[in-house]
Amino acid sequence: MANKTLDDLFYDTLRDIYYAERRIVKALPKMARGAQDEKLKKAFEKHKEQTEEHIERLQEVFELLDKRPRGKTCQAIDGILDEGEEVLETYKGTPAQDAGILAAAQAVEHYEISRYGTLKTWAERLGHDKIVKILDKTLKEESQTDEALTKLATSQVNANAQDAA
Ligand SMILES: [Fe+2]
Numbered sequence: 557m558a559n560k561t562l563d564d565l566f567y568d569t570l571r572d573i574y575y576a577e578r579r580i581v582k583a584l585p586k587m588a589r590g591a592q593d594e595k596l597k598k599a600f601e602k603h604k605e606q607t608e609e610h611i612e613r614l615q616e617v618f619e620l621l622d623k624r625p626r627g628k629t630c631q632a633i634d635g636i637l638d639e640g641e642e643v644l645e646t647y648k649g650t651p652a653q654d655a656g657i658l659a660a661a662q663a664v665e666h667y668e669i670s671r672y673g674t675l676k677t678w679a680e681r682l683g684h685d686k687i688v689k690i691l692d693k694t695l696k697e698e699s700q701t702d703e704a705l706t707k708l709a710t711s712q713v714n715a716n717a718q719d720a721a
């Protein structure tokens with residue numbers, strides 16, 4: 557039996573989020589195009605740019621570990637994004653559409669927050685100080701995005717979904 561340690565878990569989970577980020581960066585433009593609300597559209601566009609940086613930061617982390625950046629299929633993000641596309645198709649053009657895709661986007665952010673939170677904690681334990689700082693930057697942006705989406709939902713998007721006739 558192979559002697560797997562926290563180092564292996566850390567590396568495998570980095571590969572998981574690397575795969576996830578690269579799928580997310582492709583999904584965000586679709587969500588931006590699909591959004592009716594201008595602010596929601598802008599939020600998706602802004603986060604697409606941040607996501608490009610998240611990918612670059614992960615490449616930097618792999619480099620610091622002397623590893624080749626290589627993704628590993630993440631069924632969780634595949635499922636979350638598939639559900640998002642399903643909402644977009646099912647609710648396309650209806651008043652509920654934006655509330656639906658906003659919720660799908662928050663599921664993505666929560667997945668990322670979970671992963672980056674864990675990775676940061678493991679990096680601390682493993683003494684990868686530089687990597688802790690890199691992961692923390694991304695973690696903060698994911699949390700801010702999640703908060704911004706909550707604000708949009710509660711300030712206008714949910715009400716629009718409810719009211720429009
Ligand atoms: Fe990200």
Ligand SMILES: [Fe+2]
Pocket residue numbers: 603607664665668698701
């Ligand atoms: Fe994100």
